[in-house]
Amino acid sequence: xxxxxxxxxxxxxxxxxxxxxxxxxxxxxxxxxxxxxxxxxxxxxxxxxxxxxxxxxxxxxxxxxxxxxxxxxxxxxxxxxxxxxxxxxxxxxxxxxxxxxxxxxxxxxxxxxxxxxxxxxxxxxxxxxxxxxxxxxxxxxxxxxxxxxxxxxxxxxxxxxxxxxxxxxxxxxxxxxxxxxxxxxxxxxxxxxxxxxxxxxxxxxxxxxxxxxxxxxxxxxxxxxxxxxxxxxxxxxxxxxxxxxxxxxxxxxxxxxxxxxxxxxxxxxxxxxxxxxxxxxxxxxxxxxxxxxxxxxxxxxx
Numbered sequence: 001x002x003x004x005x006x007x008x009x010x011x012x013x014x015x016x017x018x019x020x021x022x023x024x025x026x027x028x029x030x031x032x033x034x035x036x037x038x039x040x041x042x043x044x045x046x047x048x049x050x051x052x053x054x055x056x057x058x059x060x061x062x063x064x065x066x067x068x069x070x071x072x073x074x075x076x077x078x079x080x081x082x083x084x085x086x087x088x089x090x091x092x093x094x095x096x097x098x099x100x101x102x103x104x105x106x107x108x109x110x111x112x113x114x115x116x117x118x119x120x121x122x123x124x125x126x127x128x129x130x131x132x133x134x135x136x137x138x139x140x141x142x143x144x145x146x147x148x149x150x151x152x153x154x155x156x157x158x159x160x161x162x163x164x165x166x167x168x169x170x171x172x173x174x175x176x177x178x179x180x181x182x183x184x185x186x187x188x189x190x191x192x193x194x195x196x197x198x199x200x201x202x203x204x205x206x207x208x209x210x211x212x213x214x215x216x217x218x219x220x221x222x223x224x225x226x227x228x229x230x231x232x233x234x235x236x237x238x239x240x241x242x243x244x245x246x247x248x249x250x251x252x253x254x255x256x257x258x259x260x261x262x263x264x265x266x267x268x269x270x271x272x273x274x275x276x277x278x279x280x281x282x283x284x285x286x287x288x289x290x291x292x293x294x295x296x297x298x299x300x301x302x
Contacts, residue, residue, distance in 0.1 A: 006229070007233065010184060010225070013219070013220055015138045016142050022049060022150070023046075028052075035104075041059065045150075048143070054083075054113065056088065056113075057158075060104040062107060063160065066160060068109070068166075069110070069160075071151055071167070071181070072087050072112040073178050074115065075171045075175075076173035076174075080125075081118075083118035084113055084119050086112070106298075106299060113151055116144055116147070117129050126215055140215045141180075145184065148168075149181060152185055156187070164189060165302050168192070169294065172195050172196055173213075175194050175195060178191050178192070178196070179197070179239070183234050188234075189302060190238035190239070191237070191238070192241075192242070197231075197255070198212075199227045199257045202251050202253055206251055232261060238274045243277065243279045243280075246283045259277045
């Protein structure tokens, strides 16, 4: 199935319109503050037709006039209050220094927004939101991915952002959102996901469905697509996936089912070196090695 046809079918399953019909995303500035190495903008973004999306944009003081930019997708972790604050303050399963400060010091712009049901969008619970959307023929994961795609639209409008140098990065739910966004949007130049590369069919066979929240599930997806089918859409762009061998949310026995067909897709396009699924001892947390590899990858390829 050609990539364009596959993306269209995935958007249908996700209940994301092929053409949004929405005006270009706009931002309302809430606050601007000096954080030493970077300027922090607090924003309200118009990414969908339902509700405003609170966001942070970090702009390095030493950055280029039009530089590389990271769309940082926050994790889940059962902490609905944290949301976009993860990029500023981190999480207990991430390395100590928050990604926002680290990336800004390296010269990257960073955008992070509250996903549905998180941060300042937590008025409705994840369960309530999922059920209501399902009743109306919509999918919560599709709404999450849809906001991320529109966030890329927004980044492309900012003068500080080089539209050819946009990457996605995230841990767990944020990592999954990153590789889905990269698969559906060819504008993404590079993707780094941590503790997020789950072979869906392996998870299903093991009966490990409750390892993930309800947001994770898309009706009919497994009847048509594997994880490898979706991830292969990122080829031949740069993609680094970092996983723990003892992470029950990403069963290790499923890694080969992803790695082999994705590697074949990259080889067919002449760039096998641009795909890497790296595993190491560990469970569902970012190790020091993962952090070092992620940053080195972004510095080299963005």
